[in-house]
Amino acid sequence: MSDPVFVLGGGAWGTALALHAARTGAQVHLWARNAQTLPNGAMPRLPDYPLPPTVHPCSTLPQVTPRCVMVAVPTQYLASVLPLLPSGVAAILCCKGIERQTLAFPLDILARERADVPGAVLCGPNFAREIAAGLPAAAVLAAPDATRAQNLSTQLSTPLFRLYASTDCVGVQLGAAAKNVIAVASGVTIGAGLGENARAALITRGLAEITRLATALGGQAATLAGLAGLGDLLLTCTGASSRNYQMGLALGQGMSTQTALNSLPGVAEGVTTAAALQSLARTHGVETPITDCIAAFMEGRITLPQATHSLLSRPLKSEA
Numbered sequence: 001m002s003d004p005v006f007v008l009g010g011g012a013w014g015t016a017l018a019l020h021a022a023r024t025g026a027q028v029h030l031w032a033r034n035a036q037t038l039p040n041g042a043m044p045r046l047p048d049y050p051l052p053p054t055v056h057p058c059s060t061l062p063q064v065t066p067r068c069v070m071v072a073v074p075t076q077y078l079a080s081v082l083p084l085l086p087s088g089v090a091a092i093l094c095c096k097g098i099e100r101q102t103l104a105f106p107l108d109i110l111a112r113e114r115a116d117v118p119g120a121v122l123c124g125p126n127f128a129r130e131i132a133a134g135l136p137a138a139a140v141l142a143a144p145d146a147t148r149a150q151n152l153s154t155q156l157s158t159p160l161f162r163l164y165a166s167t168d169c170v171g172v173q174l175g176a177a178a179k180n181v182i183a184v185a186s187g188v189t190i191g192a193g194l195g196e197n198a199r200a201a202l203i204t205r206g207l208a209e210i211t212r213l214a215t216a217l218g219g220q221a222a223t224l225a226g227l228a229g230l231g232d233l234l235l236t237c238t239g240a241s242s243r244n245y246q247m248g249l250a251l252g253q254g255m256s257t258q259t260a261l262n263s264l265p266g267v268a269e270g271v272t273t274a275a276a277l278q279s280l281a282r283t284h285g286v287e288t289p290i291t292d293c294i295a296a297f298m299e300g301r302i303t304l305p306q307a308t309h310s311l312l313s314r315p316l317k318s319e320a
C-alpha cells in the first residue's frame with residue numbers, strides 16, 4: 001500500500017482535497033481542530049459528502065511518514081498549523097491569500113517557519129463542492145523546483161482533476177490571492193445594480209491590474225492568463241457560490257463589512273488580502289486602482305458612489 005496523504009484543515013477545501021486524495025488510492029488523514037463528523041459521516045462544511053472509509057478525520061496526526069501534506073486553512077492561520085508538518089516531506093499549500101502583517105505569500109510563510117519542509121502551491125478555479133462531487137476540474141501545482149512540481153502533479157492528478165505543473169510560484173500565488181479581491185469588487189458591481197457590462201470591464205481591467213503587479217514581483221504574464229489567474233478570476237467573479245463574490249454582493253446591496261462577513265458560509269480571503277495587496281503594490285510602485293477602491297470601500301473610507309466615480313474618472317489611456 002502507498003504512503004498516506006495528510007490534509008491539514010477540515011473546512012470546505014481541506015475536506016474536498018481529502019476526498020480527492022482518496023480517489024488517487026491513498027489513505028488520507030484529515031486533520032482538523034475539531035474532527036467531529038456529522039451523523040452521516042460528513043464534515044460540517046461539506047455536509048452532503050460523507051467521508052469514505054479511506055479518509056480518517058483526526059485532531060492528532062498518526063506517527064507515520066506521509067507521501068505529502070496538503071494544507072488548506074485560511075492564510076492568516078497558516079503559520080499556526082505549520083508545526084504539524086513532518087520534516088522533509090513536501091507540503092502543498094492550498095490557501096489563497098497574503099499574510100496581512102508581513103505581506104508574505106504562503107510559500108514565504110513556509111520558508112520562514114519551516115525551512116526543513118519542501119514547499120509547493122496548488123491553485124486554480126476549484127469550488128470545493130464540485131471537487132468533492134468529483135466533477136471535472138483543473139489547477140496549477142507550482143514549486144520552485146521543476147521536478148518537485150512535476151512529481152507532485154503526477155501523483156495527485158486524476159482523470160477528473162488535472163494538475164498542470166509550473167515553477168512560477170510568484171505568478172500562481174499572486175493570481176490566487178488577487179482574484180479574491182477582484183471577486184469582491186465583482187459582487188459589489190452586481191449587488192449595486194451597475195450591470196453585466198460593468199462587471200465584464202471590471203474583470204478584464206482586474207486581470208490587467210493583477211498581471212502588472214505579478215510581473216513587477218517577478219511572475220510571468222502567461223501564468224496570469226492561465227488557471228490560477230484568468231481561470232480563477234472568471235470562476236470567482238461570476239460563480240454565485242463564491243464567498244468572495246457573495247461578500248461583495250452583500251456590500252453592494254448596502255450591508256456593512258462586518259455584517260456581510262458574519263453572514264458568509266466560510267472565509268472570504270479577499271477581505272484581508274485587499275489591504276495587503278495594496279501595500280505590496282505601493283511598495284513596488286504599481287498602480288492598482290480596483291484594489292485600492294475595494295480596500296478603501298471595505299474599510300469605510302469611501303462610499304460606493306465615490307469608489308465608482310474614482311474608477312470611472314481616471315484619465316483615459318491606451319488599453320495595453
Ligand SMILES: NC(=O)c1ccc[n+]([C@@H]2O[C@H](COP(=O)([O-])OP(=O)(O)OC[C@H]3O[C@@H](n4cnc5c(N)ncnc54)[C@H](O)[C@@H]3O)[C@@H](O)[C@H]2O)c1
Nearest residue numbers: 009010011012013014072073074077095096127128266267
Ligand atoms: N472553499 C473553496 O472552494 C476553496 C477552494 C480553493 C481554495 N480555497 C482556499 O482554502 C483556504 C481554506 O478555505 P476553506 O474554504 O476550507 O475555509 P472554510 O471557511 O470552509 O474553513 C475554515 C478553515 O479554517 C480553519 N480555521 C479557522 N480558524 C482557525 C484558526 N484560528 N487556526 C487554524 N485554523 C483555523 C478551520 O478549522 C477550517 O479548516 C482559503 O485560503 C481558501 O481561499 C478554498
Ligand SMILES: O=P(O)(O)OC[C@H](O)CO
Nearest residue numbers: 124125126127242243244
Ligand atoms: O468561495 P471563494 O470565493 O473562496 O472561492 C473558492 C475558490 O477559491 C474558487 O477557486
